[in-house]
Structures are given as C-alpha cells and as structure tokens.
Amino acid sequence: MLTLLLFANLSIALAQKKERNLKVKNEVKWFTDARFGMFIHWTPLGAVNQEIGWSWGRELAAADYQKMCKEWNPTKFDADEWVRIAKNAGMKYIVFVPKHHDGFSLWDTKATDFNIMNTPYAQDVCKQLSEACEKQGIIFCTYYSIADLHQNEWSKMCWVEDTVFEPVKGGMDAYLEFVKKQCAELIQKYHTKNFWFDGFWHSEWYDNPKYRKELSDYLKSLDANIIMSRLQMPSKPVGGQWDDGWDFEKNVGDYHSREDHGGKEWENLYYKGPWEFCSSVAYPNYSYNSNMKFKTAKELIQTMVKIAGRNGNYLLDMAPRPDGSVDDTQKRLFSEIGDWMKTYGETIYQTEGGPYLPLKGDFVSTRKNNKIYLHLLSGQTSITLPAFDNKILSAKIFQTAAKVKFKKENGKFIFAVPANYKNENDLIIELTIKGAAADIALME
Incomplete structure (x- = not known):
C-alpha cells in the first residue's frame, strides 16, 4: 500500500466559498449511489501469516510462495456466503482481488498457467463470485494489479520509492497485451463493472502515459459503462511519498481513490467529485493473518459516515481464511454494521456530502x-x-x-x-x- 502525500488541487480548502459538488457521469452514478462496498483479499499465504504479494522474495522465497499457490485447495470456499455477508452488511458492491502483485490468477485465464485451475482446487473462483453477486443483487467489481511478479520473473515487488526497477519481461508493449487480455476476460466472462487498479508505479508504466490511455480506451471499447481508477500517478515520488488520488478529470479514470495509511490525514479533505477510501477491518492487514487486530464496529461505522460526509465511498476489506471460511469476528463486525445500516442507511445511500x-x-x-x-x-x-x-x-x-x-x-x-x-x-x-x-x- 502507498504512502500519503496530499495535493491541494484534489480537495477544496475548507475556507473556499460557493463551491458545489461536481456532476456525476451517468456510468458512475451506481457507484456514488452505493457508498459502501466490500474489498476481498484472499490468498493461501495466510497459512503462514504472510501478506498477499508483498511477502514474495521477502518473508518467503519466490519458489516457496509459488508452491503454496500451486498446492492450494480451499475446500471451505462458499461464494454465496461471502456475498451474503456483504449484502447483510449493507454493502452494494464487491471489489474482489483475482490477481494481486504475485500474478496468481483466481480465474480460468488463458493468459497464464499460474492460475487457480492448475491447483488441487481447480475451480473458477471469479465465476462463482460473479454468479453469486448477480443472484444476490450485488455489483461485481475487480481489483487488478498492473505489476506481476510471476509474469515478469521479478525477485520481489518494488516499493513505490524505488528508483531502480527490475525490467518488464519482453518490454512494456508486449506486457500491455498480456494485461489487456486478462482484463478483457474479466469483462467478457465475469462482467466486472469496475477496475480497481494497483501496482502502477513501475517507471516503464508511469513514465509513458500512452500505456494507461491505451488500456483505458481498450476497456471502454469493450464496455462503454466500465469505470476504473488508479491507472496513473500524477508525479514521481517526492521524498519517498506518493499521492493516492489524482485529478481523474484531466487524466485517465472515473473516480479518485485513497488508501488508509493508519493516520487521519483524510479527515482534512473534501472531494467535490466521486472518490473512494479503502481500509480493512484489521488494518494494516488486508489478507488473512491469525494475529489480526480488529477495529470495533463503532470505529468502522463512524469511518463510513465520515467518508460519506466527505462525498465519498467506503471500501471495507474482508480477509477470508486460506481454506475459504470467514472467522467469527469478521462475521460479527459486518453483521453489526449491517444492523446499523438497516436503520440509518437512508442517510448514507444515494447521498452526497x-x-x-x-x-x-x-x-x-x-x-x-x-x-x-x-x-x-x-x-x-x-x-x-x-x-x-x-x-x-x-x-x-x-x-x-x-x-x-x-x-x-x-x-x-x-x-x-x-x-x-x-x-x-x-x-x-x-x-x-x-x-x-x-x-x-x-x-x-
């Protein structure tokens, strides 16, 4: 996850007067109306209490990481239950992580053999989740990492503050075709409505805006109503810091995005346009760890209210166990949030700040x-x-x-x-x- 640097042009100063919220584009309206969504990071790495993607080549040797993926058999995975937890919490959409920085794809992709179909489990997770979402009236969305450790044969994931990067295997032009192929599958086979992009800070990507423009144009040609964010950064890191959001109106994408960094910097912000804040019920953990320390339902509810009052969406992460089950603490937290939303959701849904x-x-x-x-x-x-x-x-x-x-x-x-x-x-x-x-x- 990225470190925060605030940019004044993305938020309005509290002293400004006569400002109004921006008109929302038609294809983004469902997103701003929803206000509350579920993020899902799922990995076999939780069995050894390691974080998805980032532990590759650091806490775990790359070969050991890949071995855990290839031997994965999550027999307790129940897509209907996951979606039911989100729905009962009052969430209107799910952003599932089918491919993180490790490159392990949780669908029947034809772009790489490093996928869930080549494991003992051998079932298409995206298919099950997208069908469960459709059945229960939840909008299915997907995270997608531009960075790919496996495909590029990198030793470890680069940090955002790195100045030297391992090369993209075969060059960025060829790699972009790989990315386009996978993203097209997620649109055409699973009908994702939103791409939450990540891993975009490699110099070969951010130094050349043509790649993000080409990818965006291609995805819009497949589905004119698809929305996306986080395809580019506004500048290189300054003092080891990046900004999480950007002026999407002058660049590529449909909404701003910010990540939780453990502080309260975002409380000084107000965005006039659509934006989203992502966090976890057990920040800083996004994928499962048996030592996770959970926030309280009150903390989570108040964060959601504060984000809505800043004209934004709250994307709250659930971290299933490696076997596919969800622990009782997370179930309870989402249930308590859902109880509150049943009574007070009217003041959140379809509102603006x-x-x-x-x-x-x-x-x-x-x-x-x-x-x-x-x-x-x-x-x-x-x-x-x-x-x-x-x-x-x-x-x-x-x-x-x-x-x-x-x-x-x-x-x-x-x-x-x-x-x-x-x-x-x-x-x-x-x-x-x-x-x-x-x-x-x-x-x-």
Missing part, C-alpha cells in the same frame, strides 16, 4: 432530495452552523418524532438536541427543507 464541510472529524453532513442529515459523532448536545437561504420545514432526530429546536441568529443556525437522545455511533438530525439540498453551496 455537504452542504457543510467536515469539522474536526466529529461532525459531517449528507444530503439528498430535500433532506439534509447532520451527523453528530461525539455526543454533542448542540451544534452551531452557517445558515443557508432555504427554509427549514422541519428538524427532528432521524427515525423518531422527536423535534429538534433551532433558531437563526447572526447568520447561524443553532440546533439543540432534545434531552435523553443519544446514539453511541452517530446521532442524526434530519432537516427537511424547501428546495433541493444539492443546490446549496458548500459551507464551512
């Missing part, structure tokens, strides 16, 4: 139609916010009849939470206004 910009991480707002939802995350009993011109027709605690008293004073709204109303995760004030909430300019 604003009109209020985030305040110090303990307050965000979301909106849709003629509703504005004020999310109070730290037990506030009152909140003072800039006034907008639209008339407030009603103010109440969400999903109750409890009215919220408010007044307008010196260009500010002052809202008072009724006594005895508390919510451990997120106390939500629902405002019904005259006019469209989306038309209100962003305010600090």
Whole structure:
C-alpha cells in the first residue's frame, strides 16, 4: 500500500466559498449511489501469516510462495456466503482481488498457467463470485494489479520509492497485451463493472502515459459503462511519498481513490467529485493473518459516515481464511454494521456530502432530495452552523418524532438536541427543507 502525500488541487480548502459538488457521469452514478462496498483479499499465504504479494522474495522465497499457490485447495470456499455477508452488511458492491502483485490468477485465464485451475482446487473462483453477486443483487467489481511478479520473473515487488526497477519481461508493449487480455476476460466472462487498479508505479508504466490511455480506451471499447481508477500517478515520488488520488478529470479514470495509511490525514479533505477510501477491518492487514487486530464496529461505522460526509465511498476489506471460511469476528463486525445500516442507511445511500464541510472529524453532513442529515459523532448536545437561504420545514432526530429546536441568529443556525437522545455511533438530525439540498453551496 502507498504512502500519503496530499495535493491541494484534489480537495477544496475548507475556507473556499460557493463551491458545489461536481456532476456525476451517468456510468458512475451506481457507484456514488452505493457508498459502501466490500474489498476481498484472499490468498493461501495466510497459512503462514504472510501478506498477499508483498511477502514474495521477502518473508518467503519466490519458489516457496509459488508452491503454496500451486498446492492450494480451499475446500471451505462458499461464494454465496461471502456475498451474503456483504449484502447483510449493507454493502452494494464487491471489489474482489483475482490477481494481486504475485500474478496468481483466481480465474480460468488463458493468459497464464499460474492460475487457480492448475491447483488441487481447480475451480473458477471469479465465476462463482460473479454468479453469486448477480443472484444476490450485488455489483461485481475487480481489483487488478498492473505489476506481476510471476509474469515478469521479478525477485520481489518494488516499493513505490524505488528508483531502480527490475525490467518488464519482453518490454512494456508486449506486457500491455498480456494485461489487456486478462482484463478483457474479466469483462467478457465475469462482467466486472469496475477496475480497481494497483501496482502502477513501475517507471516503464508511469513514465509513458500512452500505456494507461491505451488500456483505458481498450476497456471502454469493450464496455462503454466500465469505470476504473488508479491507472496513473500524477508525479514521481517526492521524498519517498506518493499521492493516492489524482485529478481523474484531466487524466485517465472515473473516480479518485485513497488508501488508509493508519493516520487521519483524510479527515482534512473534501472531494467535490466521486472518490473512494479503502481500509480493512484489521488494518494494516488486508489478507488473512491469525494475529489480526480488529477495529470495533463503532470505529468502522463512524469511518463510513465520515467518508460519506466527505462525498465519498467506503471500501471495507474482508480477509477470508486460506481454506475459504470467514472467522467469527469478521462475521460479527459486518453483521453489526449491517444492523446499523438497516436503520440509518437512508442517510448514507444515494447521498452526497455537504452542504457543510467536515469539522474536526466529529461532525459531517449528507444530503439528498430535500433532506439534509447532520451527523453528530461525539455526543454533542448542540451544534452551531452557517445558515443557508432555504427554509427549514422541519428538524427532528432521524427515525423518531422527536423535534429538534433551532433558531437563526447572526447568520447561524443553532440546533439543540432534545434531552435523553443519544446514539453511541452517530446521532442524526434530519432537516427537511424547501428546495433541493444539492443546490446549496458548500459551507464551512
């Protein structure tokens, strides 16, 4: 995963005025409406507590890594159960990792023999998952690593801050054809709707924009509605750091993407366009490790709310065991999130961020139609916010009849939470206004 460097041109400063969210393209609308998705990293390496891709040539010799892949037999894998966990959690799409940096492909690919069909298991994982998603009404999406240790015969995965890279076997032109062939399979055979690209920092890729443009154009020619992100970086690393997002409107792709780096830098951001934040229930682990330390359901729910209030999607990772089963702790966490979403999902799904910009991480707002939802995350009993011109027709605690008293004073709204109303995760004030909430300019 990458180290974070913030770029001012990708977010709006909190002091800016009269800014509005960008209009979302038709093909991206399902994505922004969904707001919540499941990431899935799955590997046999969890049997020895090693991370997918990155342990190749480091903690494990390349030959030992490949041996574990070739001998894999995940007899407890149940695609329907995985998708059911996501659906019950309130997730609307799944981003499955069918090929990480190691190059081991979890589908019946014709581009390489290093795939799941040449193992004792010998079953097409992508086929099972895509069919389970279709059956349960979940949108199937795929991660895809541009970097490929096996195909290029690299000794180990390069770091983003490396200045010397092992060469791409056969040159980038030939390798791009390999990438195109695999991506075409994922579109044509499994109907992926979104590519979450990774491993794009090799110099032969980022030094030449023609490759990412050619790949993007090719994929769009196969499916005009396919969306994608993370095909390029805006610049080479500065002081060993990269930016996770980029101005996709001037480059290739359909939405911004940021990764969790364990800090709170993202809490100072607000994107006007579509974007997504990825993390794990046990960050920094994305693939299974028996020593994983899990976040609480409250932490995960509040992160989702904070991301939605910043106009973004939350992509939360599940890490199945090597045998295909999912441990009880992860099941419980996703179930608890799902219970919350059943009651409060209306304030997340199909919303956009604003009109209020985030305040110090303990307050965000979301909106849709003629509703504005004020999310109070730290037990506030009152909140003072800039006034907008639209008339407030009603103010109440969400999903109750409890009215919220408010007044307008010196260009500010002052809202008072009724006594005895508390919510451990997120106390939500629902405002019904005259006019469209989306038309209100962003305010600090």
